[in-house]
Amino acid sequence: MRRATTWMWLIMASCSAEAAIISFDSVDTEALSVPELRLIFSRQKLFWPDGTPIRVFVLPPDSAFHKRFCTETLELLPYVLQRNWDRQVSSGTADRPQIVSTIAEMEVKVRETPGAIGYLPDEVAARDEFK
């Protein structure tokens, strides 16, 4: 696995104006398509192309920004994403994304966790220089 570093990449191509996808910067990310993002955030795709395990972080599922991320970025209703997690959890076949409480915690977790992916409001990503 690549050595952990402290900065993240902002993947612009597949983001809406509202949400920016962020990831740990050692992850060899290219522009991710919306279907790929759906697989990643549904915990169906578990590894990056270089073999690094994908660690997914989401805000509380009942938060307004998570719902907006689902509908606008993933183009998926929030309950459909949650149903995918429930299937994985109830069958034991995979874990669901890690839930973080705040945007600040999201930033810290994604910065510190190799293979991490998450999302932030555009303005926060720009303010904190995730470029």
Added chain:
Amino acid sequence: MKKVVYLLFCQLLICAETSAGEVQLNAYLSQGAVMVEGSEFFTGDDDSSLKLSEATLTASWRALDALRFAGALGVRQRGNLTEEHIQADYLFAELMFPVAEGAIGVRLGRVKNEVGFYSSTRDVPFSRPGIFLPQSIYADYYRDAQLHINGGDVVGRHFVLDGQLEWHLSGGQLHVTEDLTQNSLGTTAAGQFDSDYFYAFDLDFRTDNLRLGASLYQSRLGYNPKSAVMPELAMGISVDTPQNLPGNIELFNYVLSAQYRWQQFELTAEYLRGVRTLSGMMAKDWEIEEPNRGFYIDSRWLVNDALDLFVRYDDAVDNLSDPGGDGLAVIGNPDYFGYSRDWSTGLQWRITPNWLLSAEYHHIEGASWVPPILTKDPLTQDKYWTLVAIQLAYRMQW
């Protein structure tokens, strides 16, 4: 064995709590009510029952990148189909490795069986399509014989044709409780079913709108008589005098599944075909094969992000050699014990993201999957009968 399982689950919880690794806990709680007219299915002698209670706690701990431990502990009562008891739904160690952009892994311990779309997710209200699954394929009386095994599961996930292909190759020993014996014989006094083996191969392909599945499984259950007097089972097939002999039930089934979503509409269909072989029990060299079949079609209107409405037709034939059940008259049973035709309609209302209210109505002709399977009483089981169920469920995730 039970103590070992509980100790292992508790150890998993302790590890999850004290570890700095990735830890997840989830809990699902639900309570419901069932009303039945014309049958003793679920409610027994009463017309209604509140014994629809389910609680599941799951824990997942990723100790290393490739190593994960996961467990689910469930407390469940489903009327007279499942007596209240606590058990580990799954409890395993998993090794998972990347292959291309997919993954291949192995799980060892108690693992869920993948049969059709819903066998592995049937015990959580949020991951099943209603309160009662289509009984032609997921019969509640037979839950033990489909649910999970103590053994291993080799699993692969691959990305092909703009979708995900997942496969499972699993084998081991079924975890059979007294519920199976009670639901089959109506008593546990005469003997007990136990598991010899269960092997399965499952394929599941899904895209955003389409899901296709195929499952093939073989299992054998042993029957061990306890006493010198066996109840008058007659097994629904023979007028031979039942003997107090051990025997086996072997199952060889396949299930084909398809689901397609178009805008706000979702259509699901599954088809089961198999052969049930009964041996021993009646006489030392006695053996009979019975082909059986089941299918259902579920049409669902996803009204909005909070509400689903569904209409389903579920059809089961217990013995294709006698699809109308005419031969059951020989042993004094009515023909409608040989098949079931279940029309149902209902809703799933997500009141908030974590609260789910489900309600459904069934109108059923026939009683092939009504327990006790081998000792049904024509005086209490009508040809046409109805079932109404309502259930409120809550989800917590940490």
